[in-house]
Amino acid sequence: MSVEAAPGVVEGLDAWRSLSARQQPAWPDQDALAAVGRELAALPPLVFAGEADVLTGRLAAAARGEAFVLQGGDCAETFAEATADTIRNKIKTILQMAVVLTYGASLPVVKMGRMAGQYAKPRSADLEERDGVTLPAYRGDAINGHDFTPDARVPDPRRLVEAYHRSAATLNLIRAFTTGGFADLRRVHEWNRGFTANPAYSAYEQVAGEIDRAMRFMAACGADFDSLRSVEFFASHEALLLDYERPLTRIDSRTGTPYDCSAHFLWIGERTRQLDGAHVDFLSRVRNPIGVKLGPTTTADDAFALMDKLNPNEQPGRLTFITRMGAGRIREALPSLVEKVHASGRPVTWVCDPMHGNTISSASGYKTRRLTDVLDEVRGFFEVHRAVGSVPGGLHVELTGDDVTEVLGGSEEIDEDALSRRYETLVDPRLNHQQSLEMAFQVAEMIQGI
Numbered sequence: 149m150s151v152e153a154a155p156g157v158v159e160g161l162d163a164w165r166s167l168s169a170r171q172q173p174a175w176p177d178q179d180a181l182a183a184v185g186r187e188l189a190a191l192p193p194l195v196f197a198g199e200a201d202v203l204t205g206r207l208a209a210a211a212r213g214e215a216f217v218l219q220g221g222d223c224a225e226t227f228a229e230a231t232a233d234t235i236r237n238k239i240k241t242i243l244q245m246a247v248v249l250t251y252g253a254s255l256p257v258v259k260m261g262r263m264a265g266q267y268a269k270p271r272s273a274d275l276e277e278r279d280g281v282t283l284p285a286y287r288g289d290a291i292n293g294h295d296f297t298p299d300a301r302v303p304d305p306r307r308l309v310e311a312y313h314r315s316a317a318t319l320n321l322i323r324a325f326t327t328g329g330f331a332d333l334r335r336v337h338e339w340n341r342g343f344t345a346n347p348a349y350s351a352y353e354q355v356a357g358e359i360d361r362a363m364r365f366m367a368a369c370g371a372d373f374d375s376l377r378s379v380e381f382f383a384s385h386e387a388l389l390l391d392y393e394r395p396l397t398r399i400d401s402r403t404g405t406p407y408d409c410s411a412h413f414l415w416i417g418e419r420t421r422q423l424d425g426a427h428v429d430f431l432s433r434v435r436n437p438i439g440v441k442l443g444p445t446t447t448a449d450d451a452f453a454l455m456d457k458l459n460p461n462e463q464p465g466r467l468t469f470i471t472r473m474g475a476g477r478i479r480e481a482l483p484s485l486v487e488k489v490h491a492s493g494r495p496v497t498w499v500c501d502p503m504h505g506n507t508i509s510s511a512s513g514y515k516t517r518r519l520t521d522v523l524d525e526v527r528g529f530f531e532v533h534r535a536v537g538s539v540p541g542g543l544h545v546e547l548t549g550d551d552v553t554e555v556l557g558g559s560e561e562i563d564e565d566a567l568s569r570r571y572e573t574l575v576d577p578r579l580n581h582q583q584s585l586e587m588a589f590q591v592a593e594m595i596q597g598i
């Protein structure tokens with residue numbers, strides 16, 4: 149793997165610089181930004197291009213219905229929360245969900261964190277106003293601070309370097325947890341049994357009991373559980389800040405082609421997927437598997453134009469469409485899109501993000517979501533794909549492994565009054581540990597058609 153930034157080595161890698169890039173911070177000091185770019189370019193890549201290729205293969209399998217994708221993690225990671233406990237709880241939650249989904253789908257689950265780099269957010273408004281004071285909006289820890297003070301809100305490019313180091317530390321711990329015995333299937337199953345033992349979740353006992361019997365059957369057959377102590381786990385984030393992604397793009401020494409080595413998988417957000425924009429151009433030139441978020445106004449022509457630009461060679465697994473329509477719209481907005489793409493025979497992995505189309509404000513002013521809406525969107529996703537004959541390939545979820553109170557509902561019935569108890573997200577509401585597991589059990593049933 150070459151470690152230089154490869155400026156100009158591959159023609160066009162910097163073409164994005166002359167295109168319109170939405171949602172970029174107003175960096176006050178361009179020289180400081182350029183110096184940070186040079187510093188990042190000299191730092192080691194965070195992932196190996198070969199790992200990204202493995203993921204492309206896994207996503208191709210998901211598109212064929214031979215695997216199911218689970219992508220989850222914070223809306224916005226924060227530097228303060230890049231701690232061992234928080235990372236462990238998130239990994240634990242994703243592993244627990246994956247076991248349930250593996251059982252439900254009878255398929256391998258491709259595990260991907262919105263982790264180790266999810267430090268920048270697109271925002272609806274550039275400015276935030278509180279009590280007559282107006283400041284730049286918080287855009288994620290890679291850009292500015294959340295404190296509502298003029299100093300904190302100034303975009304500071306040194307934060308990009310901090311984001312790199314926090315991502316490196318997070319990835320290091322993820323690798324340790326997922327290969328060092330923490331992910332042992334028997335252990336993860338025991339955690340799930342603990343969850344269903346709680347009377348609040350007794351509705352899920354049946355599925356947990358079935359998994360238990362399957363485990364005992366495997367043991368009786370002499371399954372090698374030691375070979376199930378490690379799991380594959382991939383890192384992903386929104387490729388929003390091109391001043392971060394570009395210096396972390398390296399030329400793969402095996403193939404001489406560029407990979408964005410800030411993560412295995414990068415996605416383009418609903419707000420930055422303009423065909424003639426900088427984000428689409430930049431990601432069209434790297435070889436990682438990539439995703440594009442598609443909201444309810446997306447037309448089939450948009451989808452085809454994105455496929456032309458981002459996957460002209462029709463490589464299976466290269467392009468994932470992450471649909472986020474909203475529970476109220478998915479059944480009318482998704483069918484024509486899926487029908488036309490499916491009829492074209494061109495390879496796309498379809499993943500459902502049931503979070504971003506279902507955001508509401510509580511009476512007390514909290515940005516929240518209802519678990520019932522989230523689950524209804526997933527149900528709509530399966531219905532549409534089943535009706536069309538295409539493959540519902542996975543889930544993309546904002547979640548945390550902690551006991552926060554940000555999303556309404558669930559068996560523990562978080563209501564509007566409870567939101568204030570532990571509302572900790574800095575941007576969008578996340579499912580907490582229990583709600584995430586409930587979702588996994590319910591989705592397992594949806595997959596089985598129960």
Ligand SMILES: O=C[C@H](O)[C@H](O)COP(=O)(O)O
Nearest residue numbers: 223269270271272273575576
């Ligand atoms: O996560 C998605 C967006 O960044 C977020 O929903 C935008 O939030 P805002 O409308 O509060 O800016």
Ligand SMILES: C=C(OP(=O)(O)O)C(=O)O
Nearest residue numbers: 270417418419441472504
């Ligand atoms: C901003 C996000 O989503 P979307 O682009 O779908 O709004 C996100 O996933 O953090």
